[in-house]
Amino acid sequence: MANVTLRNVRKTYPGGFEAIKGVNVDVGDGQFCVLVGPSGCGKSTLLRMVAGLETVTGGEIDIGGRVVNQVEPADRDIAMVFQNYALYPHMSVYNNMAYGLRNRGMPEAEIKTRVEEAARILELAPMLERKPRQLSGGQRQRVAMGRAIVRQPKVFLFDEPLSNLDAKLRIAMRVEIRKLQRRLNTTSIYVTHDQLEAMTLADILVVMNGGQVEQVGNPLAIYEKPSTTFVASFIGAPPMNLMSTRPDEIKAQLGANGAGVQAGILGIRPEDFVITDQTPSGGVALPLTVEAIERVGAETFVYGARAQEEDRVAATPGELPPGEIIVRIPGADAPPIGQKIRVAAIRSKLHLFSADGRTRIEA
Amino acid sequence: MQKQSIFQSKLLPYALVAPQLAIVLIFFYWPALQAVIQSFLLQDAFGLSTSFVWFENYVDLFKDPAYFEAVVRTFVFSFAIALSSLSFALLLAVMADKPLRGGTIYRTLLIWPYAVAPPVVGVLWIFMLHPSLGVLSRYLRAMGIDWNPLLDGNQAATLIILAAAWKQISYNFLFFLAGLQSIPKSVLEAAAIDGARPMRRFWTVTFPLLSPTIFFLLVVNIVYAFFDTFGIIDTMTRGGPGKSTETLVYKVYTDGLLGGNLGSSAAQSVILMVMVIVLTGIQFRFVERKVTY
Numbered sequence: 058m059a060n061v062t063l064r065n066v067r068k069t070y071p072g073g074f075e076a077i078k079g080v081n082v083d084v085g086d087g088q089f090c091v092l093v094g095p096s097g098c099g100k101s102t103l104l105r106m107v108a109g110l111e112t113v114t115g116g117e118i119d120i121g122g123r124v125v126n127q128v129e130p131a132d133r134d135i136a137m138v139f140q141n142y143a144l145y146p147h148m149s150v151y152n153n154m155a156y157g158l159r160n161r162g163m164p165e166a167e168i169k170t171r172v173e174e175a176a177r178i179l180e181l182a183p184m185l186e187r188k189p190r191q192l193s194g195g196q197r198q199r200v201a202m203g204r205a206i207v208r209q210p211k212v213f214l215f216d217e218p219l220s221n222l223d224a225k226l227r228i229a230m231r232v233e234i235r236k237l238q239r240r241l242n243t244t245s246i247y248v249t250h251d252q253l254e255a256m257t258l259a260d261i262l263v264v265m266n267g268g269q270v271e272q273v274g275n276p277l278a279i280y281e282k283p284s285t286t287f288v289a290s291f292i293g294a295p296p297m298n299l300m301s302t303r304p305d306e307i308k309a310q311l312g313a314n315g316a317g318v319q320a321g322i323l324g325i326r327p328e329d330f331v332i333t334d335q336t337p338s339g340g341v342a343l344p345l346t347v348e349a350i351e352r353v354g355a356e357t358f359v360y361g362a363r364a365q366e367e368d369r370v371a372a373t374p375g376e377l378p379p380g381e382i383i384v385r386i387p388g389a390d391a392p393p394i395g396q397k398i399r400v401a402a403i404r405s406k407l408h409l410f411s412a413d414g415r416t417r418i419e420a
Numbered sequence: 421m422q423k424q425s426i427f428q429s430k431l432l433p434y435a436l437v438a439p440q441l442a443i444v445l446i447f448f449y450w451p452a453l454q455a456v457i458q459s460f461l462l463q464d465a466f467g468l469s470t471s472f473v474w475f476e477n478y479v480d481l482f483k484d485p486a487y488f489e490a491v492v493r494t495f496v497f498s499f500a501i502a503l504s505s506l507s508f509a510l511l512l513a514v515m516a517d518k519p520l521r522g523g524t525i526y527r528t529l530l531i532w533p534y535a536v537a538p539p540v541v542g543v544l545w546i547f548m549l550h551p552s553l554g555v556l557s558r559y560l561r562a563m564g565i566d567w568n569p570l571l572d573g574n575q576a577a578t579l580i581i582l583a584a585a586w587k588q589i590s591y592n593f594l595f596f597l598a599g600l601q602s603i604p605k606s607v608l609e610a611a612a613i614d615g616a617r618p619m620r621r622f623w624t625v626t627f628p629l630l631s632p633t634i635f636f637l638l639v640v641n642i643v644y645a646f647f648d649t650f651g652i653i654d655t656m657t658r659g660g661p662g663k664s665t666e667t668l669v670y671k672v673y674t675d676g677l678l679g680g681n682l683g684s685s686a687a688q689s690v691i692l693m694v695m696v697i698v699l700t701g702i703q704f705r706f707v708e709r710k711v712t713y
Contacts, residue, residue: 108609140606143606147631160614
């Protein structure tokens with residue numbers, strides 16, 4: 058049981074590359090913290106710094122009230138689940154889980170109790186004598202989890218543990234990891250690039266980009282009030298529609314709040330659009346030409362093009378081509394391709410950002 | 421499943437493999453067969469008459485205490501060479517595997533000795549350790565060691581083992597380095613988090629994961645020590661002093677070419693041939709099954 062606090066943590070590689078540019082995060086006791094971001098954003102590096110596998114260039118990493126910058130990984134009382142599981146291929150499942158306990162000189166009888174308990178929880182009991190190569194991907198993943206939980210560490214660290222599994226298993230394991238973590242109530246830090254995993258697992262979500270924290274908070278709060286256009290387009294699938302707006306439009310939408318704003322970016326989530334001919338008061342309405350339709354059963358994504366040139370916004374990460382708008386509508390009924398439609402969103406669903414996308418403007 | 425009927429003519433495939441087969445037959449099987457035949461023959465001292473004696477050459481060999489001494493000596497040499505060369509190469513590989521400034525240069529330099537021909541290796545070591553010419557001999561004497569491998573059989577044997585092991589270090593190093601680099605970093609990181617200190621990590625994770633490489637190299641090194649040390653022995657000691665550095669291969673040469681006992685020499689080669697076949701058989705069997713962990 059421990060808090061994990063990162064204070065202005067920095068990492069600069071010998072070549073001068075700044076991987077982590079000052080990160081502050083506070084993970085409370087028993088909380089599940091997810092670090093999410095695109096590849097190369099530094100999330101794995103940050104996790105490895107907490108584990109002690111990477112040196113810390115600046116700042117402090119605090120686990121349970123002790124600064125661990127100079128502490129060996131073995132002495133940090135953490136356990137880590139690796140993306141490729143990193144099981145010991147020459148050891149049986151039992152020995153894989155017992156290894157860390159033996160290294161700490163625990164009596165064999167207690168090791169046996171702990172390993173068998175972990176095997177029971179993870180449904181690995183029939184496989185204790187097998188070698189990792191005789192196991193399926195999901196089973197290996199569970200052994201890696203088992204190796205972490207037998208140690209009963211202060212903190213669990215997960216480095217994209219589900220990305221080598223197929224889609225169905227990934228969802229099942231995601232739920233299992235969450236249940237397990239709640240049951241053991243162990244502070245956890247979890248790295249992923251999958252925003253869905255991030256949203257579903259996190260108590261605290263840390264969105265990272267380019268070695269910096271873009272936003273920290275409750276996942277739903279981040280979804281509802283993204284503080285930058287990066288967060289807005291990264292969290293949520295399909296991503297938020299971002300359009301540049303003219304000053305007069307902003308003024309009309311913000312009233313007094315928009316007085317000092319020259320130009321900005323307007324964001325609207327695909328699910329907040331309604332196909333209608335009416336313009337809600339204070340909201341926006343857009344004329345679109347339907348270009349493509351994706352039916353996924355319960356809902357349909359309508360891809361529409363806007364006419365005006367000035368609507369082009371380079372969103373980061375730009376998952377939408379400039380001028381394209383995604384509208385998410387329930388059910389399978391959708392307008393045919395080529396039809397001109399009008400979509401509208403109410404005022405409370407509008408997100409406004411400064412022109413550089415770095416600041417959210419509260420309406 | 422188009423494995424057959426690519427060739428129009430039935431003869432063409434045979435014609436295509438014929439050159440390869442001819443080489444194998446003429447240069448490998450024919451001499452081997454000659455050796456087997458020769459081993460059943462006995463010549464008189466002047467080479468005037470040859471008689472077929474069945475297994476007499478073999479029986480004589482097995483009765484000869486000198487032959488058994490050579491067998492024991494060869495095994496001792498082989499294990500000493502394999503062991504010292506493997507352990508030193510492993511040590512170097514473990515150190516070279518760490519991120520080093522100029523690591524590539526270091527690794528390249530370590531591989532160079534492999535390009536040195538065995539007789540040259542012998543000459544190099546003689547220059548260093550010859551009782552009167554050797555650079556290192558002076559220091560050994562200064563330390564109070566009565567260093568004279570030309571007279572002392574054990575010292576001569578040590579010298580051969582040193583030179584032969586040194587020559588093989590590069591080869592072993594190369595395989596060990598490749599083996600070490602194929603161990604996933606994360607497995608060692610997991611062991612570090614699991615509380616294993618570097619030495620324990622090496623013996624409980626790295627070493628077992630290297631075991632296929634170690635086994636492969638052990639067989640290769642034994643074969644090397646058996647057969648490829650001829651050049652080193654010939655340049656350094658010529659089997660002497662006495663017979664203290666005469667291995668099985670060197671004995672084939674001295675008995676046959678120098679002693680003129682072609683029958684016995686052939687019988688010895690046939691025995692060596694069987695040993696190689698057994699060793700290779702073991703190797704294939706285990707390497708193909710990937711005996712490992």
